[in-house]
Amino acid sequence: MSKETKMVYFFGAGKAEGKATMKQLLGGKGANLAEMTNIGVPVPGGFTITTETCDAYYKAKNKWPKGLAEQVEKNLVKLEKAMGTKFGDPKNPLMVSVRSGAAVSMPGMMDTVLNLGINDEVAEGLIEKTGNPRWVYDCYRRFIDMFGDVVMGCHHEYFEHELETLKKQCKVENDNDLTADDLKELVARYKAVYKKYIKKPFPQDPRKQLEAAVNAVFSSWNIPRAVKYREMNDIRGLLGTAVNVQAMVFGNMGDDCGTGVCFTRNPSTGKKEFYGEFLMNAQGEDVVAGIRTPLPMIGLKKVNAKMYKQLTDTMTRLEKHYSDMQDIEFTIQESKLYILQTRGGKRTAAAALKTAVDMVKEKMITKKDAVMRVEPAQLDQMLHPGFKAGVKRDVIAKGLPASPGAAVGQVCFDSEKAEKWFAAGKTVILTRIETSPEDIGGMDAAKGILTQRGGMTSHAAVVARGMGRCCVAGVSALAIDYKKNVMKVGKLTIKEGDWISLDGTSGEVMKGQVEVVEPKLSGDFKTLMKWADEFRTMGVRTNADTPDDAKNAVKFGAEGIGLCRTEHMFFEGDRIWNVRQLILAAGDYKRLKEEIAVCDDKETLKKLEAEFKDPKAKFEGALKKLLPTQRKDFEGLFKALGGMPCTVRLLDPPLHEFLPQEKANQAEMAKRLKVSPKQVKQMVEDLHEFNPMLGHRGCRLSVTYPEIARMQARAIMEAAIKVSTPKKKVIPEIMIPLIGTVKELTFVKAHVVDEINAVFKEKKTKLQYLVGTMIEVPRAALTSAEIAEEAEFFSFGTNDLTQMGMGFSRDDAGKFLGEYVKLGMYEKDPFQELDQTGIGRLVDMSVTDGRSVNKKLKCGICGEHGGDPASIDFCHRVGLNYVSCSPFRVPIARLAAAQAAITHGKVKK
């Protein structure tokens, strides 16, 4: 960089050398100030030292590059001219703020030094000019504090200590109660503190002050906190930070001064109205501090109608210029309006929706813009019941917000009892130390779920999110006592049957019944969703196991089921007994069947066949009983979908999940199935696995017991035939889980196809159907070119793919994953947001390899990531045909898919 390089960009007097597009060079703040200046918004003048200069400063070993001093001086003079004041001139001083500002907003760097330019002389002159010594000394002491702390590294606490001491001496409580003389004294003490710690007197030369402040901004670019932040957020390629030097304006110089914050629309409702608050004769801090109550925007009209008009005109201009609702900071100094900052306003989901839709109607933005304007994750707020705003909440404990929504019900500590209560018309909060698959029935019957142990990915949390049930998990303050049927929270005792309320969005547990409001999915919501659907190229399906879930999801816009977990059907009601009967007979059934197949000794054969009778009868009997119930389940699902596709996953969990683990339950099972408790215990032990996650489950069960897969295939197809009408044919998609090699798929598929052909023959009809697989074992992703020869679709089971691919057990990782994310080992919980670098690479490879041999291969995702916006963006990029998520996340997925399509355009499919 030569000294001729332009290092400083001026803005002020209605014209700026920079513009909004120069973020890389001027930083976000600098570019924005220039932009506002150019469109005629009254911005206090100033200049921006470029990010390149910061880089040059480092390259010159922390020295100003040649030419910078001259350029700063030139711009300072220009600024003096623009403001009609003079830097360091006691009679008419220019004071400035100095702020950092990189291209990307970056917490951790040096923030702000205000009032720079004041010194003893200037203070005297200002008192003379304003007749307001209290204001002047306050400005001065604040500057010494900020300059000392931020620029020179003399801790703020040292100054604060002096302030406290003085307040004690003066016997006042608030800073505001200090007089001008007190503050004068404080300035003296602050200077003493400064000298004591910095070993130099406080600098009186404003140009020295400025140089030091600029250097401090440059240096803050490389303090560990900032470096760490860039590392963690993968911010690369930036040269450094820019430095913004801007003339100070004051809202507290008299009654023709004021300050405020305003929004161009209502950020709560989205209504088109000027919204905000202000204080006359006040500083920004006063608005925030809450000592004086600010007035609503409209109040300004009464106070100063001209000012009000000037402000609202500027607001309108800014909103129009940025085509978005703006959050604006302003200051009025001596009846003159200054805009200090404008930015996109933070808003509620409702406001985001309304603003986006309204702005399209107002022709300010396009539909595309509107779709991009709403944060998909924000929609979550709108999709669940919530507590009525402003209602009193008696919060007794707080846990993890495991599944959003609001639930009010009676505490119940037992899942079976919960089912009974539900049947009797009660609303229940199932309250457990932790939940297990045995609790599914109770969870389904409950309005909300509360657990004492477990994290965001615990069984309770995962299942509740899937069901769309409100859940607060891991409330460690609770002490649940199953024996006494009570739980304690501190000194409070809550009995079974007591009413409580759960806020699944905040994690709060409340005593009593808090009023709930149901979500509305019409109006702006519906409009925006319609637009989103116009843009998105990926389909959105849902993960649902019951007709209710399916109906709910369809209401939310789901275009079919992407994952129906049939095992949930196995737990319901009395079916579990048939399943347990099946498991009890399975071992002998299989062993004897195989022995008979290879036996060539007639004597032995006879013996084996006699022995085989009982397990065969029990095994086949249990299957026969399960068939009609499964069929009915599928009929319900297919009806709810009205011809939309439905991916049914064959039985997936290890068999031991269906067996009771507790002694009492084992005894009950023994009694009911007429075997000895010892036999049940033995069975549970035999089926025990060290790592069930990697055990005998998924298609491995079907390889061992093809009969179960056949029963399910039959149930699916019989239901599909029954529900199909000539106009609306059901097209079932049968999904074989946990495939690791194509040979497993070939084997199980052969059984499925064979059974379906038998059904076709019996029913004298045929239906189209697909057979595909879940890609969830890393090896399946790695050998997709082989698997795609047999599979008609891939559905990425990214939960398990993440577990195996990253070596995390979801049940155990909670113990250390939090710490891991905190330490920055992983940026996000990989069970919430897909790890795109690692696991994503597997998905990408799998899609590419799969389609290389099977161009028509339909690819989707059915892990929980299917409802996460960042993951959905990834899914679009790798070319998936659809995502599938829990019913309540369907709208989120629709919006996220639309945003991905708009952002990246069409991709390979």
Added chain:
Amino acid sequence: MSKETKMVYFFGAGKAEGKATMKQLLGGKGANLAEMTNIGVPVPGGFTITTETCDAYYKAKNKWPKGLAEQVEKNLVKLEKAMGTKFGDPKNPLMVSVRSGAAVSMPGMMDTVLNLGINDEVAEGLIEKTGNPRWVYDCYRRFIDMFGDVVMGCHHEYFEHELETLKKQCKVENDNDLTADDLKELVARYKAVYKKYIKKPFPQDPRKQLEAAVNAVFSSWNIPRAVKYREMNDIRGLLGTAVNVQAMVFGNMGDDCGTGVCFTRNPSTGKKEFYGEFLMNAQGEDVVAGIRTPLPMIGLKKVNAKMYKQLTDTMTRLEKHYSDMQDIEFTIQESKLYILQTRGGKRTAAAALKTAVDMVKEKMITKKDAVMRVEPAQLDQMLHPGFKAGVKRDVIAKGLPASPGAAVGQVCFDSEKAEKWFAAGKTVILTRIETSPEDIGGMDAAKGILTQRGGMTSHAAVVARGMGRCCVAGVSALAIDYKKNVMKVGKLTIKEGDWISLDGTSGEVMKGQVEVVEPKLSGDFKTLMKWADEFRTMGVRTNADTPDDAKNAVKFGAEGIGLCRTEHMFFEGDRIWNVRQLILAAGDYKRLKEEIAVCDDKETLKKLEAEFKDPKAKFEGALKKLLPTQRKDFEGLFKALGGMPCTVRLLDPPLHEFLPQEKANQAEMAKRLKVSPKQVKQMVEDLHEFNPMLGHRGCRLSVTYPEIARMQARAIMEAAIKVSTPKKKVIPEIMIPLIGTVKELTFVKAHVVDEINAVFKEKKTKLQYLVGTMIEVPRAALTSAEIAEEAEFFSFGTNDLTQMGMGFSRDDAGKFLGEYVKLGMYEKDPFQELDQTGIGRLVDMSVTDGRSVNKKLKCGICGEHGGDPASIDFCHRVGLNYVSCSPFRVPIARLAAAQAAITHGKVKK
């Protein structure tokens, strides 16, 4: 294919149209018969119909392609001329065999039809010619049986039934006892059976017989069994099978006839001598059937010196031609020698070694050839003690041959007792229902290990193989009773202290003490190993945790340690109590340390610090006690290695593996560590994991407790400094396990490097060292380009990579993996032979990506696959620098690495 295409290749009369290199066209058998004919070996003449013709047959919808009939006829005439006989001529008939033969040997296809060409007339003529009606009718009835069964699909059982009936009627026991008349009657009955089932009379026209036989061979190419076999063995690109039609020769036509099998060298010892046996006036079947005792080769010299010379000359010629020891089938018909088959002779490991080394000395083959000649896996036999040959074995039960070798010792059911017995000089067979990490000490103290439960990959099996201990696992016939200190095997009761012998190579368990012989690693073995080392490009290291193991491995040729598992050191003797102390304090230590770090309230801080004292003292105290023992371990290892590299893996298993699971042991721990048994139980429960494989272990421990990693790094470096001499510097390679993201590596590495720098400062010296990682989490393989920026070496932990990548828990998969391999889901147990398609792809990607950013990246493998020849071949192909395996597999690895280098040449590195 036009009718001019050459479809038939003739061989006979000393000249063949084909040759050895034409396997694709003529099949293996056809090409070999042609080759022998061409080098002047007396082979019965014949012709081969090409594999192309088989393909054309299918393309023509199971019809002979145009021109085939003419070519067959032409060659038949040529054959008649060569043999001096005539097809179907009663006076001087030509009889032929018809055999299939594809390019790759393929069981399942049609095998053989002998004696084709016989019919009623020919039989009459032959009787006249030979005067041997019994032989003729025997030939005839065998032909009807084979033709009926193999060609026409009339089950062999139907014929067998007639034979049995006739034998009963004739009241004879053996087929041989049937007279010529009986056999004549049998021919009649066979023809009746044929007619009954085939609905046509038995064909009398030899040309019709031949046509049908040829078609049967063609058809057998596509029977399901053969198709399945090709699928399972991934045999692709073959056109079909060839058909070999060859003149019959008979060894049973009189005293100038005979048949035998011979080897060009002794297949047991490798000694250069003619070896084999023969029978005069007999058929091949007779030699096998064992009714007559065959004579040793040398006997032929006495019987017929001329014949003997002719045979041995031919043998010498064949050995020389094929440059390998040959296994030869011959028949002498009327004093004329015919060679029916020659192939490389199967041999023992000793014979393989001797043959290979001798042949180099004889200048028959090169060193390279010699290295390729010995099957690496075979060496295993030679590296372990074995039972003396011919000694009586009282086998009481059989289990899985889990770890090879022979062990004799006294039964001991308890690991601690085993250690005491060992210390007292006893030799022990540790006998357990199954083993767990708590048994490590006992296993190490034992001569052999016997378990009642568990498969080839059970804890006992894996650890025993690692230790080189003989192990028989999963002997389900045992019933071990810990309470009574006995085990029962059927009616036999074996008490603790009784002597038993284990054969880890066969899986046999024997009563009493069977004599053992130690392996010899000199002579031919040493010579061949030296040659292997000349060719191989990959290094061979060993997995060893003790100086003894290391010494043993060095003796076997290991060039360093590729994996030292430090956790084994944690179990030894009294150390476990320090480890348990550490674990007991760890939770509080960590929690309080963190709370203190962020506490800004003096009151609370004081309280926390007081609370922190005890866990801090205990945690640090335990670490301090572990340091010198660890250091001593490493000193021992480094000394044993004498300057060779040593990769030390930091603590890997989850902490709960160090805690006692049984109640009694928990009570002991409580007593010893002065806490309540409830506390111990609570700790065990808190640390329990649902899927420990995917839990809090490996580097995750170091992230939580960097202090442990620091202690280990210090121990390693202090030992290295102590053992290093100016000439022999120890270069430790510190391996951080279970990395899933580079950030983990960066974090732990920083601690390790920091601690080592402290050691350097204290000791006022420096040493070179490497820090690297184990690639065992799929995500690590997928993000290797990032990880290689931090790692100086990668060591592929293919055991865990297989577990996670394929979704198999090694502890559980035993229950279904056997069935999986049986069903052909996976060809091999993926824990024994690396799954090259899936897991191998991860390894390949990782090496490529890692080296793309770090050219010097050293890559090795330390999973059990490092000792498996097929996996070693893979390692060579993907460019690993070394393999590491258990000490006893080091020679196998050296040989396999040499073979890989010879087969594939140099590869990318």
